[in-house]
Amino acid sequence: MYALASGVNCRAIVYRRDWAETPVEGWGVQEFGEWAASMVGPNRYAFGFEAKTGDGRGSSNVLPMLWSAGGNTVVGEPGAFELGFDAEVLTTMYQFYYDMVHTYGATTTDVATWGWEETDGGFSEGILGAYSVGPWIKSVAEQYPEVHENIGVAPLPNLGTPSTFWECSSYMIHADSKKQEKAWEFLLVRGEEYQSEVTVARGGLSPLKALNQGTIESDPEYLGVFAQQLEIAGEPAPVPAQPFMNNLFYPAMQELVLRGTDPAEMAETTMTQAEAVLAEVNG
Amino acid sequence: MAAAGGVRSSVPDTSIDTADPAGRASDARSRRRAPGPAGTGGTVVTRKRKGMRRSSLVYAAFLVPAVLLVLGLVAYPLIYSFVISMHSGSTFNIENSEYVGFANYKAFFADPNALLYTRNSFIRGFGGVIPSYIIGFLAALALNRATRGMRGLQVVVLLPFVISGPIAINTWKLVFDPITGVPAALGLDWGNLFANEQTVWPTLLFMNAWGSFQFYSILLLAGLQRIPTEQYEAVEVDGGGRLAKFRNVTMPALLPISAAICVFHFMGSFQEFNLIYLATGGGPLNATQTLATYAYQLGFGGGFSVGLAAATTFIAAVIMALTIGIMGLVGWLVIRAVGVARVKARVTAVASKAGDSFDLLLAPVTRRRAFGSAKLRPKRNRVIPVAALAFAIFSSIPTLYLLSQSFDGRPPGPGTARIFPAEFTLDNWISVLTSDAIWRGTATAPALIRNFGNSVLLVIVVTTGSVLVASLGGYALARWRGSVGRLVVNGFSGLLLFVQMIPGMILIFPLYLMAAKFGLLNPAGLMIILIAGGLPMALLYFRVYFAGSSREIEEAAAIDGAGALRTFFTIVVPNAASAIAAIAAFSLIGTWNEFLLSLTLVQDPASRTFPPAIAQFMRGNEFMQNTPPGGIAVLLLIPIIISAVLLALMLKQFTTAMAGGGTKG
Numbered sequence: 001m002y003a004l005a006s007g008v009n010c011r012a013i014v015y016r017r018d019w020a021e022t023p024v025e026g027w028g029v030q031e032f033g034e035w036a037a038s039m040v041g042p043n044r045y046a047f048g049f050e051a052k053t054g055d056g057r058g059s060s061n062v063l064p065m066l067w068s069a070g071g072n073t074v075v076g077e078p079g080a081f082e083l084g085f086d087a088e089v090l091t092t093m094y095q096f097y098y099d100m101v102h103t104y105g106a107t108t109t110d111v112a113t114w115g116w117e118e119t120d121g122g123f124s125e126g127i128l129g130a131y132s133v134g135p136w137i138k139s140v141a142e143q144y145p146e147v148h149e150n151i152g153v154a155p156l157p158n159l160g161t162p163s164t165f166w167e168c169s170s171y172m173i174h175a176d177s178k179k180q181e182k183a184w185e186f187l188l189v190r191g192e193e194y195q196s197e198v199t200v201a202r203g204g205l206s207p208l209k210a211l212n213q214g215t216i217e218s219d220p221e222y223l224g225v226f227a228q229q230l231e232i233a234g235e236p237a238p239v240p241a242q243p244f245m246n247n248l249f250y251p252a253m254q255e256l257v258l259r260g261t262d263p264a265e266m267a268e269t270t271m272t273q274a275e276a277v278l279a280e281v282n283g
Numbered sequence: 284m285a286a287a288g289g290v291r292s293s294v295p296d297t298s299i300d301t302a303d304p305a306g307r308a309s310d311a312r313s314r315r316r317a318p319g320p321a322g323t324g325g326t327v328v329t330r331k332r333k334g335m336r337r338s339s340l341v342y343a344a345f346l347v348p349a350v351l352l353v354l355g356l357v358a359y360p361l362i363y364s365f366v367i368s369m370h371s372g373s374t375f376n377i378e379n380s381e382y383v384g385f386a387n388y389k390a391f392f393a394d395p396n397a398l399l400y401t402r403n404s405f406i407r408g409f410g411g412v413i414p415s416y417i418i419g420f421l422a423a424l425a426l427n428r429a430t431r432g433m434r435g436l437q438v439v440v441l442l443p444f445v446i447s448g449p450i451a452i453n454t455w456k457l458v459f460d461p462i463t464g465v466p467a468a469l470g471l472d473w474g475n476l477f478a479n480e481q482t483v484w485p486t487l488l489f490m491n492a493w494g495s496f497q498f499y500s501i502l503l504l505a506g507l508q509r510i511p512t513e514q515y516e517a518v519e520v521d522g523g524g525r526l527a528k529f530r531n532v533t534m535p536a537l538l539p540i541s542a543a544i545c546v547f548h549f550m551g552s553f554q555e556f557n558l559i560y561l562a563t564g565g566g567p568l569n570a571t572q573t574l575a576t577y578a579y580q581l582g583f584g585g586g587f588s589v590g591l592a593a594a595t596t597f598i599a600a601v602i603m604a605l606t607i608g609i610m611g612l613v614g615w616l617v618i619r620a621v622g623v624a625r626v627k628a629r630v631t632a633v634a635s636k637a638g639d640s641f642d643l644l645l646a647p648v649t650r651r652r653a654f655g656s657a658k659l660r661p662k663r664n665r666v667i668p669v670a671a672l673a674f675a676i677f678s679s680i681p682t683l684y685l686l687s688q689s690f691d692g693r694p695p696g697p698g699t700a701r702i703f704p705a706e707f708t709l710d711n712w713i714s715v716l717t718s719d720a721i722w723r724g725t726a727t728a729p730a731l732i733r734n735f736g737n738s739v740l741l742v743i744v745v746t747t748g749s750v751l752v753a754s755l756g757g758y759a760l761a762r763w764r765g766s767v768g769r770l771v772v773n774g775f776s777g778l779l780l781f782v783q784m785i786p787g788m789i790l791i792f793p794l795y796l797m798a799a800k801f802g803l804l805n806p807a808g809l810m811i812i813l814i815a816g817g818l819p820m821a822l823l824y825f826r827v828y829f830a831g832s833s834r835e836i837e838e839a840a841a842i843d844g845a846g847a848l849r850t851f852f853t854i855v856v857p858n859a860a861s862a863i864a865a866i867a868a869f870s871l872i873g874t875w876n877e878f879l880l881s882l883t884l885v886q887d888p889a890s891r892t893f894p895p896a897i898a899q900f901m902r903g904n905e906f907m908q909n910t911p912p913g914g915i916a917v918l919l920l921i922p923i924i925i926s927a928v929l930l931a932l933m934l935k936q937f938t939t940a941m942a943g944g945g946t947k948g
Contacts, residue, residue, distance in 0.1 A: 043462050053566065054584060110461070110475035113567050117902055127462055254568045258480065
C-alpha cells in the first residue's frame with residue numbers, strides 16, 4: 001500500500017515521453033546518461049539539476065545521489081556527529097554530475113547556476129527534457145498542454161543502490177473537527193487545495209495511506225510511480241543539509257561543471273573543507 | 284576634507300550682528316522703542332542678546348528633528364554596527380551574542396576567499412567608474428548644445444538612470460537570454476553570459492555603464508556649461524583647433540569635478556549591492572561575489588553570522604577609504620612630479636571661476652544651468668546631433684526590445700526567438716493587465732497593485748518628510764550664528780559630511796536589528812529610516828542654498844513682527860521652491876527605486892514596495908512557468924513607463940539635485 005500526502009516530496013525523474021524512449025528500470029549512470037543524451041536537441045536540454053548556492057530544493061535532489069553512492073551528510077549522535085562521506089563516496093557522486101555535462105552532454109554548463117526556478121520553468125516551457133522533482137510538477141505544467149500531456153515518470157538513476165528522497169509535510173483535517181472549514185481555508189491560503197484534493201479528497205481524513213490508495217490507483221502512470229518510490233526512499237539526515245549543500249556540494253558541483261575539474265580532485269578538496277562544516281553542525 | 288572645506292568656503296562669513304535675521308529684527312525693534320540716543324546702549328545690547336537667544340532656540344528647534352534622525356538612525360547605527368562586529372551571534376538572536384573582540388575580523392582574513400571578494404569589489408569599483416565616466420563624458424560633449432527636441436532626447440538618455448535595479452536587470456536578462464533573447468534571435472550561441480566566469484564581469488559592467496553613465500553626463504555637462512567661451516576664443520586666436528581646445532580648456536576645466544565625482548562614484552560602486560545580488564547572486568563560483576554581497580549573504584542569506592557580516596562591511600569601508608587615500612596621494616605626487624604647471628594654472632583659473640569641485644556639487648540651483656535647463660545656449664540649432672542621437676539609441680535599446688516583445692504573440696520555449704514581432708498582438712498587454720498577479724495576487728504572491736500602492740504611499744511620506752525636515756534643518760544650519768550656533772552648525776555639518784561617505788551596507792545590519800527590536804520591520808520603520816538616510820545630502824544641500832540666498836526679505840518680515848516659523852513658511856519656503864523641488868524630485872525617484880532597505884526591512888510580502896515585490900515575483904513559480912516572453916516584457920515595461928513619466932515631469936529638478944550630490948553605483 002502506497003501513500004502520498006499533501007506537500008509530499010517524493011523524488012523521481014519526470015521526463016518528456018514525446019522526446020525519449022521508455023527508460024530502463026534500475027538504471028545506472030551510463031544507461032541514464034545515454035538515455036538523457038538522446039533527448040538533446042536545438043535549444044533543448046536533456047537533464048537539469050539545481051546547483052545554485054542557496055537553492056532550498058537542490059538538497060532533495062543531491063541527497064539521493066549521496067545515499068545511493070553509500071554516504072550521508074553525517075552519522076552518529078547529536079553533538080558528536082561525524083562526517084557521513086569520504087572522498088570515495090564523493091568522487092562517485094561528483095562523477096555523476098560531471099558526466100552528465102562533460103561526458104554525455106545532457107545539459108549546458110549553465111546548469112551550475114540553476115535553481116528550482118530554472119528546472120521547473122525550463123521543463124514547463126519545453127526547454128528541459130528531464131529532472132528530478134516531486135509529484136506536483138503536473139499541476140504547474142498545466143499551462144503548457146504539450147508538456148502536460150507528455151509527462152512520464154521514472155526512478156532516479158542510482159550510483160550503486162537505488163534511492164530516492166522522501167519528505168512529508170502534509171496537513172490533515174480531522175474528520176470530526178468542528179473547524180473543518182477553517183482548515184480548508186488555511187489550505188486554500190497555502191495554495192495547496194489542488195494537491196489536497198488530489199490526494200485526500202475532501203470530506204475528511206483518517207489513516208493517510210488508506211485514503212490515498214484510491215487516488216494513486218486512479219493515476220498509476222503518474223502518482224503511482226511516485227508512490228512506488230517510497231520503497232527505496234531515504235529520509236533526511238537529522239541535521240540541516242544546507243550547510244553541506246551551500247558550503248561543500250554546490251560549490252563542488254559548480255567547479256565540476258563550469259571548470260571541468262576532475263571529480264576525484266574535487267572530492268579531495270571537499271574533504272579538506274568538510275570538517276569546518278561538521279563543526280558548525282555540531283555547534 | 285576637501286568637501287568640508289568646500290562647504291565652509293561657500294558659506295558667507297557674516298558676523299553675529301548682521302547675519303541673524305531674528306537678531307536684527309530684535310535689534311531694529313529695540314532701536315525703535317529706545318527713548319533716546321543717550322544711555323540706551325546697554326539696553327540695545329541686552330535686547331539684542333535676548334533676541335539672539337530666542338532665535339537660537341528657534342533654530343535649535345528647527346534642527347532637532349534632523350539631529351535626532353541623523354544621530355539615531357545614521358550615526359548611532361554606525362557605532363552599533365562596530366559593536367556588533369565585535370560580537371558573535373546570530374542575526375535573529377543578537378541578545379545572546381558574546382563579545383569576541385576582533386575575532387570576526389580575523390575570521391574574515393582567514394577565509395580563503397577573502398582575497399577573491401576584495402578583488403571583485405575592486406573590479407566592481409573601478410569597473411563601475413571607468414566605463415561610465417568615459418561614456419558619460421562623451422555623452423556630455425554630445426548633449427552640450429541646444430536643439431529642438433533635446434529635452435525629449437535627454438529624457439531618453441537619462442531613463443536608464445532612474446529605472447529601478449530589479450527592472451533594469453531583468454530587462455537585460457531577457458535581452459541576453461540564451462534561448463529566447465537577442466543573441467538567439469541573431470543565431471549567436473553566446474550561452475548564458477551570467478553563468479560564464481569569462482563573460483560575467485564584462486556583461487555586468489556593461490549593464491552598469493548603461494545605467495550609470497548619466498551620472499557623469501549630468502555633472503560634466505554642468506561643468507562644461509560653466510566654461511567661459513572666452514577661453515575657447517583665446518585658443519582659436521592662438522590658432523588652436525578642436526583638439527587644442529579640448530586639451531587646453533575642456534580637460535583642465537573638467538579635471539577637478541571629474542576627480543571629485545569619480546571618487547564619489549567609486550565609493551558607491553565599490554560597495555554596490557543591487558546589480559550583483561539580482562543578476563548573479565555572487566556567482567558563478569563566487570566570480571562576482573563582492574564584499575558587499577558577501578556581507579549580506581553572511582547576515583541574511585544563511586548562517587546569519589551578523590557579527591562577521593558587520594566586520595566585513597567595516598573591512599570593506601577601510602579598504603575603500605585607503606584606496607581613495609592612496610589614489611589621492613598618487614595623483615598629487617604625479618602632478619607634482621610631472622610638473623604640469625600649465626594644467627595646474629588652467630585648473631586653478633577655471634576652478635576660481637567655477638568654484639571648487641565640491642562647491643559645484645553643492646552649489647545652489649539658481650546659479651547653475653542644469654541638464655534639462657531651457658537655457659543651454661541662447662540660440663537653438665534645428666538638427667539633433669548624430670552623437671546625441673547615438674546615445675539616446677544606446678540608452679533605449681533594451682526598452683525598445685521590450686516594447687517589440689510586448690507586441691509579439693510568440694509562445695514560450697525554444698526556437699521562437701526573434702527581435703521584431705512576426706504578428707502584432709495586444710494579447711500580452713491584455714493578459715498581464717487583467718491578470719491575477721496584478722489585481723488579486725496569486726497563491727504565493729500578493730497583488731502587485733498592492734505593492735505598487737505601497738510604493739506610492741512610501742514615496743509621498745518619505746519625500747514630504749525629507750523635504751520638511753531637511754529644509755528646516757538646512758535653514759537653521761545656514762542662519763544660526765553665535766558661539767553655540769557655530770559649534771552646533773560646524774559640528775553637525777562635519778558629521779553630515781562624514782556620514783554621507785558611509786556605505787549603506789554598514790548600516791543595514793544594525794538598522795535591521797534596531798527595527799526588529801522596536802517592532803518596526805514594516806513600512807513605518809522603512810519610511811523613518813529612508814527619511815533619515817536621505818537627510819545628510821539634503822541638509823547640506825539646503826544649508827548651502829540658504830547660505831547663498833538673500834536675507835533681506837526675511838529681515839523685513841521679522842521687522843514687521845513675523846515669527847521665525849511664519850517667516851520660514853511664508854517667506855523662505857516660497858522663495859526656495861526650486862531647491863525644494865530639486866530635493867523632492869531626487870527623493871521621489873530615489874525612494875521609488877529603493878531596493879536594499881525595502882527588501883530587508885519589510886517582511887510581510889503584502890507590505891513590500893514594488894521593486895522587491897517585482898524581483899520576488901519574477902523569481903516565483905507563477906512567473907517562470909506561466910509567463911510568455913511578451914508577458915514578461917509588459918511586466919517590465921509598466922514600471923519603466925512610470926519612471927519615464929516621472930522623469931519627464933521632473934527632469935530639471937532631478938538633474939539639479941543629482942548635480943548637488945546624489946550618486947548611483
